[in-house]
Amino acid sequence: MSLRFDITPGSPQPIYEQIEGQIRRWIATGTLKEGDQLPSVRALAEQLTVNPNTVARAYSELTAEGLVASHAGRGVFIAARRQIYSEEERLRRLSCAMKRFFDETAFLDIPLAEILRRLEAAGTDYFTHSPKP
Amino acid sequence: MSLRFDITPGSPQPIYEQIEGQIRRWIATGTLKEGDQLPSVRALAEQLTVNPNTVARAYSELTAEGLVASHAGRGVFIAARRQIYSEEERLRRLSCAMKRFFDETAFLDIPLAEILRRLEAAGTDYFTHSPKP
DNA sequence: TAAGTGTATTAATGCAAATAATACAGTTGA
DNA sequence: TCAACTGTATTATTTGCATTAATACACTTA
Structure with a gap:
């Protein structure tokens, strides 16, 4: 299954933030559940006609927030829901x-x-x- | 009377937007009323240690929105409250x-x-x- | 007329987003 | 084992925007 991202280049909001936002929303609304795999950096970059680095940055920040977990060689997966912030x-x-x-x-x-x-x-x-x- | 602006340079939000936001808020909350005069472009620029162009841009956008009315030679004044948008x-x-x-x-x-x-x-x-x- | 208004223009600087091209390291399955 | 995927890191370049800067101009008022 392929996620339907809605990206607007040239928007005041950076592309990597748009990607983050949609994934955050899908997690918040239950569309994406623990263990679900995200598209690979290169695949999503091609799907959005965007540079792989841009996707990597979005994934990187989501990883830092603990919303997803990435494993080199395997992929990026939705993390277990837990209290990230105090x-x-x-x-x-x-x-x-x-x-x-x-x-x-x-x-x-x-x-x-x-x-x-x-x-x-x-x-x-x-x-x-x-x-x- | 001098308005107490609270500006944070280096913030992700541009300075001119911060100025706009505070004035919009003062208008919305009634702190600034129709006919009140805003500080002159140069005076506010000096007060905030900011370039006059930055203040001018903020005033310019507020003027475009119809929240304030500017008159060359006289100053910028809070406009009459009216329905700006449909x-x-x-x-x-x-x-x-x-x-x-x-x-x-x-x-x-x-x-x-x-x-x-x-x-x-x-x-x-x-x-x-x-x-x- | 002088001193104060807002406005417009042009140039230069700095920063961050985004692209690009690689290289590297871990995982998986044939 | 090895090929083909994964994510990650690095460096350079382009681009656009916020900001500063220095003027110049037109209008208003005392």
């Missing part, structure tokens, strides 16, 4: 994300109640209608 | 922000309910405890 670190990251979110939406002049309502809907949708692999 | 555009931006938010938080493995609870608290806090000018 409770404090997780809340810190959540705070940053929340601040950024409000910075991006406050000036839209949408009532907080409506934003929260839509967030709840989007959130449940995010974890159920995960993108097809 | 309803569709506002919801599109909200959707993008929500997606990015979940991409940043999903892998933290924090229950959706708790995220929403914290978001509500952070949201009300965002609009009440606005940063001092």
Whole structure:
């Protein structure tokens, strides 16, 4: 089975971050489970018409985060789900994300109640209608 | 009165975006109101030990968004609050922000309910405890 | 008119993303 | 064993963008 990556070159977000993001999402939503193998660096690079180094960098960072485990000669596999960050670190990251979110939406002049309502809907949708692999 | 900008050079976020963000936030929270005058390009550049062009770029983008109005020879002023974007555009931006938010938080493995609870608290806090000018 | 506004232009610097071309080391299966 | 895969590391180069810099210009106001 081949994962359907959606990459936009020229986007302000670097390609390697886009790759990371999609894999992180697939892991978070259960599309990718422990033990699943990711495409090889070279195969994915060819599939996305991208340099192998770019894919390698994405894999490298995911490995550093502990989300995947790579074994030279075998491949990259989804790691066992475990608590990677401390409770404090997780809340810190959540705070940053929340601040950024409000910075991006406050000036839209949408009532907080409506934003929260839509967030709840989007959130449940995010974890159920995960993108097809 | 002089606004208390908090700029971090070397941050992944460009300086001109940091300036934009703070002004947007002050407008959203009511700290800056219609008609208020912003510091001059040169004055703010000196205050932040930053190049005037950097400040000018921030002001230029805020002007393009319609949040401020600039008049050569007079200065830059907070514009009248009005609907800058169409309803569709506002919801599109909200959707993008929500997606990015979940991409940043999903892998933290924090229950959706708790995220929403914290978001509500952070949201009300965002609009009440606005940063001092 | 002088001193202050915003704006525009051009050049130079620095940094990071991305490509490219290799080389190396571990694993697997014929 | 060996060929064909894996991931990893290194170096060089290109590219684009943020930033600084130095001006110049046009408008406004006292």
